[in-house]
Amino acid sequence: MVGTVILTFEYPVPASQLWACVTDYAALAAVSRRFVHFDGLPRGRVQAGQSFDVQVRLFGCLPPQPYHMDVLEADETALRVRSRESGAGVTSWLHSFQVSMTPGGSRLVDHIEIDAGWRTPIYTAWARMLYKGRHKPRLELLGVV
Secondary structure (H helix, E strand, C coil): CCEEEEEEEEECCCHHHHHHHHCEHHHHHHHHCCCEEEECCCCCECCCCCEEEEEEEECCCCCCEEEEEEEEEEECCCCEEEEEEEECCEEEEEEEEEEEEECCEEEEEEEEEEECHHHHHHHHHHHHHHHHHCHHHHHHHCCCC
16 A cells, blocks of 8 residues: 655745755754654765665654665756655655745645555655644744744
8 A cells, every 4th residue: 555645835945945955964854853853864965876774763752763765866957856765664655856946936845655554544644744844944944934
């Protein structure tokens, strides 16, 4: 069973500024902190071909769980990233996101396909909460709130 989550967020900043934020691992850790802590994220920005293992701790207090990430695509021209992830009860977490210009700034579209067996609906709800929860902290990082 596969669950899909598609979320769209608008930001009043240029697409290049949003792209720099969403492809920075330190920013990922910062905007996710409320829901999940990552131990072992690489430094710098997302790059195609990266493959790494991290430990994730839900809400920063549950026991750490192993999690694997492969960056399949990081296209600086198309402003698109695709990754394949697994671990912590998830068989497959395919995440892609794309940044585009809008008249008022820029848009981020997250597309997540999750296979976690019978737990897929739970993880799909979790993904929706996690990605929505990143919006306000990202606005703060971008200096617009």
